[in-house]
Amino acid sequence: MFKEGDFILIVYRDKKYLRVLREKESINVGKEVLKFKEIVGKPGGVKIGNFSVFKPTLHDIIMLGFRRKTQIIYPKDAFYITFRLGIDKQSKVLEFGTGSGALCAVLSHIAGEVYTYEREERFMKNATENLKRFSLSGNVRFFHSDFSDAQVEENFFDAAFVDVKHPQEHVEKVHYTLKPGATVGFLLPTANQVSELLKAIEDRFTDIEVSEILHRFYKPNPERLRPEDTMVGHTAYLLFARKVI
Amino acid sequence: MFKEGDFILIVYRDKKYLRVLREKESINVGKEVLKFKEIVGKPGGVKIGNFSVFKPTLHDIIMLGFRRKTQIIYPKDAFYITFRLGIDKQSKVLEFGTGSGALCAVLSHIAGEVYTYEREERFMKNATENLKRFSLSGNVRFFHSDFSDAQVEENFFDAAFVDVKHPQEHVEKVHYTLKPGATVGFLLPTANQVSELLKAIEDRFTDIEVSEILHRFYKPNPERLRPEDTMVGHTAYLLFARKVI
Amino acid sequence: MFKEGDFILIVYRDKKYLRVLREKESINVGKEVLKFKEIVGKPGGVKIGNFSVFKPTLHDIIMLGFRRKTQIIYPKDAFYITFRLGIDKQSKVLEFGTGSGALCAVLSHIAGEVYTYEREERFMKNATENLKRFSLSGNVRFFHSDFSDAQVEENFFDAAFVDVKHPQEHVEKVHYTLKPGATVGFLLPTANQVSELLKAIEDRFTDIEVSEILHRFYKPNPERLRPEDTMVGHTAYLLFARKVI
Amino acid sequence: MFKEGDFILIVYRDKKYLRVLREKESINVGKEVLKFKEIVGKPGGVKIGNFSVFKPTLHDIIMLGFRRKTQIIYPKDAFYITFRLGIDKQSKVLEFGTGSGALCAVLSHIAGEVYTYEREERFMKNATENLKRFSLSGNVRFFHSDFSDAQVEENFFDAAFVDVKHPQEHVEKVHYTLKPGATVGFLLPTANQVSELLKAIEDRFTDIEVSEILHRFYKPNPERLRPEDTMVGHTAYLLFARKVI
Known part of the structure; x- marks a missing residue:
């Protein structure tokens, strides 16, 4: 389950972002907002709006x-x-x-x-x-x-x-x-x-x-x-x- | 050091062979012969005539x-x-x-x-x-x-x-x-x-x-x-x- | 020999331009200028400064x-x-x-x-x-x-x-x-x-x-x-x- | 229409052959035979059994x-x-x-x-x-x-x-x-x-x-x-x- 400080991979359609989960932060893509506090306690693969959130792999980390x-x-x-x-x-x-x-x-x-x-x-x-x-x-x-x-x-x-x-x-x-x-x-x-x-x-x-x-x-x-x-x-x-x- | 029963990779110019080291066996390539008993006790990378002998990697094993x-x-x-x-x-x-x-x-x-x-x-x-x-x-x-x-x-x-x-x-x-x-x-x-x-x-x-x-x-x-x-x-x-x- | 109204291919290092030769016109690339009147009467392949000028081929015309x-x-x-x-x-x-x-x-x-x-x-x-x-x-x-x-x-x-x-x-x-x-x-x-x-x-x-x-x-x-x-x-x-x- | 002496391209499934049309000759592919006299007077694209016959292009001629x-x-x-x-x-x-x-x-x-x-x-x-x-x-x-x-x-x-x-x-x-x-x-x-x-x-x-x-x-x-x-x-x-x- 995701918690404060974790690395997260955020997928939005064909875009991807690697971030640190900070409860007070959020990401804007297009006209949609993903508030990071919504991710806390959720497992990888969770869908929130058009965002989905994953634990990054080594491949994600490098890229x-x-x-x-x-x-x-x-x-x-x-x-x-x-x-x-x-x-x-x-x-x-x-x-x-x-x-x-x-x-x-x-x-x-x-x-x-x-x-x-x-x-x-x-x-x-x-x-x-x-x-x-x-x-x-x-x-x-x-x-x-x-x-x-x-x-x-x-x-x-x-x-x-x-x-x-x-x-x-x-x-x-x-x-x-x-x-x-x-x-x-x-x-x-x-x-x-x-x-x-x-x-x-x-x-x-x-x-x-x-x-x-x-x-x-x-x-x-x-x-x-x-x-x-x-x-x-x-x-x-x-x-x-x-x-x- | 190579010993009886080891897997060996034999390289001869642009040819490669994977074999088991049996002291009584040998390999013929072109007109040259490599007697396997000559390999025993030698390290990887040894050159014998135009042959060289290696410990096979996972890549060699699969191929x-x-x-x-x-x-x-x-x-x-x-x-x-x-x-x-x-x-x-x-x-x-x-x-x-x-x-x-x-x-x-x-x-x-x-x-x-x-x-x-x-x-x-x-x-x-x-x-x-x-x-x-x-x-x-x-x-x-x-x-x-x-x-x-x-x-x-x-x-x-x-x-x-x-x-x-x-x-x-x-x-x-x-x-x-x-x-x-x-x-x-x-x-x-x-x-x-x-x-x-x-x-x-x-x-x-x-x-x-x-x-x-x-x-x-x-x-x-x-x-x-x-x-x-x-x-x-x-x-x-x-x-x-x-x-x- | 180039004359007013001809199509010309201008090569400047790795850049290329296709233009009509108008005597009053010119082209600026980087800090260099090529005045088209200098091209009149010259053959293909002429070098003027770092510019060279050619008759365009079908390939140039399409591209x-x-x-x-x-x-x-x-x-x-x-x-x-x-x-x-x-x-x-x-x-x-x-x-x-x-x-x-x-x-x-x-x-x-x-x-x-x-x-x-x-x-x-x-x-x-x-x-x-x-x-x-x-x-x-x-x-x-x-x-x-x-x-x-x-x-x-x-x-x-x-x-x-x-x-x-x-x-x-x-x-x-x-x-x-x-x-x-x-x-x-x-x-x-x-x-x-x-x-x-x-x-x-x-x-x-x-x-x-x-x-x-x-x-x-x-x-x-x-x-x-x-x-x-x-x-x-x-x-x-x-x-x-x-x-x- | 094909006539004696023409070059012909013979297509049989995914195989191709370039030949001269000689009325007395024939081609065997698999178990099928194409007698060339059957081609005389026929247009390009004619199908005879599983063979089809064409006038060769420059591409066929070279290849x-x-x-x-x-x-x-x-x-x-x-x-x-x-x-x-x-x-x-x-x-x-x-x-x-x-x-x-x-x-x-x-x-x-x-x-x-x-x-x-x-x-x-x-x-x-x-x-x-x-x-x-x-x-x-x-x-x-x-x-x-x-x-x-x-x-x-x-x-x-x-x-x-x-x-x-x-x-x-x-x-x-x-x-x-x-x-x-x-x-x-x-x-x-x-x-x-x-x-x-x-x-x-x-x-x-x-x-x-x-x-x-x-x-x-x-x-x-x-x-x-x-x-x-x-x-x-x-x-x-x-x-x-x-x-x-």
């Missing part, structure tokens, strides 16, 4: 609740990445750069522990706040540092994910700190970066997969089913590989 | 280790579905039909408990074997039953996923057994099924998302980077919605 | 010169349609509805004669003006009429293209007025329309092709090659078939 | 009638290219390399004259035969030569299309032989080629467009409408630009 200081890693990519890395509750996962923390939130949902490095202070601050605000940081260790300055152990991490501009500069160090056979993933906005990274990793990694994921949404009208007029045309290329020894 | 008696739900879809449902270690998740168990394996990785229903005996048998073989069935309850015959409690499940031919016939029962505000997903191969289901759910569910995910792979050649010549053109449409009360 | 009172048929679709219909300089082509005349302009480029029907007077007026303004209407006959009211001969047209809301209502008449074996195409925004039309044509037409064309643009940066962030996600499904007798 | 010694340029690309170049009955168009002649056939359908260069003798021979066999070579001049050895005039061509491995080597010469303001197109299988070409053309060309066209086919079943399971994932990137002076 609607996280403050963005960088381009975020979209769920279509973040969900694939997290499973593709092959991690579980025992895994220690390395991530850099943290960005706004979207992928970090998903990784930490499955992994035992996530070590995340971000060299820009304002990004690190924002990502930390995003995760803490939604109580997602329990197994996350934040490092305000460029990965090239990080102190890391050999054969330490079960998986790694790299989202920085020049990933090829870190290939040797990533290889060093990964356990033998561990999986690494990279997010690369441009085709040139893919080519450069492929050259940089070929001696130390194998089983290379390069792909991109396109997510196409449809208008949910049963009598006029059709894709949305516009779609995200590109987020990034994804590259996965495995450490050989 | 290469699961016996398929049905079309499987591909990782691109299964990974998105699992996170999109918003489940965690406390969640009880309903799934029907089980098919070959690919999605079930991913759901069980995150959820507290998965209840999976399959009416075809040979599919149920195969899915059970797939999950048990790879020790993925610890938190899965298998039911050899059409979902319409299943005994389910009201307000019981935290999320549900439906992959059957006529999902609209089960909408009322799915709504009944989901907790208020819970998320449900559907896998629908045809546009007609999407239209029919949209009509069937509109009174009981809201926040409807219809989409499809296209996964496009590239040839990992740094000097000649380009997409693969052919790609999977379609697996299914995905529909997500939330129970209103 | 930048046509006034749109309806959603236009995009070049990616119009070019495929026109060739796919299998027409040449001897062909008489039927088209309805005309819309803004974009497809009509392309059809008339290849066909001997185009008969185009549009029931909305303001669309017909606009399409006629679009084509006449750019001298594209020489072999086009405009009919302000719903196709169901049109007087058409049996076995008359070499090809037909249909872009109306309920094409299935016109299938019999289209079949009647096409020559035996002739090709027909349809533009259908929704999946439901495709299903309905497939049912309506199966007795009278064969060799059915249903497809959609996705056109993905890239940022032309050699050091950072990547697709545009957003793209047109859907225009319409295309259906082609042949008249059987 | 089913052309002998392929190279990867052909697919209709989705060829149709877009031809119109995008902005040519008409007055235009002289340059093309190299000819390959199997698929694009040449489409260009010659609109252009006044096509000059096509191919350095491989067996490709040139095959392309010439393809076009001559279907009477498509009337306005095509074939040159068995590498374009770098070709004698070309300055400011001669209204448009050009380039499909060779290292197009950047020909940029200066293409620029020289194009009329001021003329459009040029390039077909580039790899992202690296796009980057290299972008660098090579930036001084001499402007209004650059890089894109790729994806053509997705659907199973034409009205009750079970869905995309085909597999699709062509990539043919090539297309680059268009205009000559500046």
Whole structure:
């Protein structure tokens, strides 16, 4: 049952809002008002006028609740990445750069522990706040540092994910700190970066997969089913590989 | 370190094989032979000739280790579905039909408990074997039953996923057994099924998302980077919605 | 050489403008001015400051010169349609509805004669003006009429293209007025329309092709090659078939 | 009416065949036979058993009638290219390399004259035969030569299309032989080629467009409408630009 201070997802037709339940507050959409005190004591899925109210999922939190200081890693990519890395509750996962923390939130949902490095202070601050605000940081260790300055152990991490501009500069160090056979993933906005990274990793990694994921949404009208007029045309290329020894 | 009886992923150039490590066995690819006894005592990532050997991830297990008696739900879809449902270690998740168990394996990785229903005996048998073989069935309850015959409690499940031919016939029962505000997903191969289901759910569910995910792979050649010549053109449409009360 | 009254395509970095060359006029982009009198007597491809000036192609005319009172048929679709219909300089082509005349302009480029029907007077007026303004209407006959009211001969047209809301209502008449074996195409925004039309044509037409064309643009940066962030996600499904007798 | 020696397109359910009508010949598909003498004197669209017979279009000829010694340029690309170049009955168009002649056939359908260069003798021979066999070579001049050895005039061509491995080597010469303001197109299988070409053309060309066209086919079943399971994932990137002076 909803209570003061809970995060709530408010759905109004095809609009969605993520808010904190404060009894004295309300939301206006179109000409309708939802007073938050009406939600208190009600379960998820309650309908009040044309509003319905839910407990937000991790997906809602990332899409609607996280403050963005960088381009975020979209769920279509973040969900694939997290499973593709092959991690579980025992895994220690390395991530850099943290960005706004979207992928970090998903990784930490499955992994035992996530070590995340971000060299820009304002990004690190924002990502930390995003995760803490939604109580997602329990197994996350934040490092305000460029990965090239990080102190890391050999054969330490079960998986790694790299989202920085020049990933090829870190290939040797990533290889060093990964356990033998561990999986690494990279997010690369441009085709040139893919080519450069492929050259940089070929001696130390194998089983290379390069792909991109396109997510196409449809208008949910049963009598006029059709894709949305516009779609995200590109987020990034994804590259996965495995450490050989 | 690898030992007799372990599952091993063998990578040879752009080919991959999932096997059980039996000391007396070996694999031939091209004109090269890998004797499995050479792997014993070695860590993941070991290179032997042009072979390299790894501990398989969940992704490898589903793609290469699961016996398929049905079309499987591909990782691109299964990974998105699992996170999109918003489940965690406390969640009880309903799934029907089980098919070959690919999605079930991913759901069980995150959820507290998965209840999976399959009416075809040979599919149920195969899915059970797939999950048990790879020790993925610890938190899965298998039911050899059409979902319409299943005994389910009201307000019981935290999320549900439906992959059957006529999902609209089960909408009322799915709504009944989901907790208020819970998320449900559907896998629908045809546009007609999407239209029919949209009509069937509109009174009981809201926040409807219809989409499809296209996964496009590239040839990992740094000097000649380009997409693969052919790609999977379609697996299914995905529909997500939330129970209103 | 450019002269007063010519249509000119002005390119300024990644911006484009289609204008009539009037000696007294000019264009401002950013902080730069191009006085049109400087263009007179110059050939296509001339560079004046950061502007370059060209004779517009049919593609430019449709994209930048046509006034749109309806959603236009995009070049990616119009070019495929026109060739796919299998027409040449001897062909008489039927088209309805005309819309803004974009497809009509392309059809008339290849066909001997185009008969185009549009029931909305303001669309017909606009399409006629679009084509006449750019001298594209020489072999086009405009009919302000719903196709169901049109007087058409049996076995008359070499090809037909249909872009109306309920094409299935016109299938019999289209079949009647096409020559035996002739090709027909349809533009259908929704999946439901495709299903309905497939049912309506199966007795009278064969060799059915249903497809959609996705056109993905890239940022032309050699050091950072990547697709545009957003793209047109859907225009319409295309259906082609042949008249059987 | 069909007569001895005509090209015929035979449709049998979802299969298609392009043949020459020889009265003594026949075709077997499944367990059915179509004797060609039954077709003589019949019009296009005639149904004989489960066969139907049509006069082939240019699209059919390229897809089913052309002998392929190279990867052909697919209709989705060829149709877009031809119109995008902005040519008409007055235009002289340059093309190299000819390959199997698929694009040449489409260009010659609109252009006044096509000059096509191919350095491989067996490709040139095959392309010439393809076009001559279907009477498509009337306005095509074939040159068995590498374009770098070709004698070309300055400011001669209204448009050009380039499909060779290292197009950047020909940029200066293409620029020289194009009329001021003329459009040029390039077909580039790899992202690296796009980057290299972008660098090579930036001084001499402007209004650059890089894109790729994806053509997705659907199973034409009205009750079970869905995309085909597999699709062509990539043919090539297309680059268009205009000559500046």
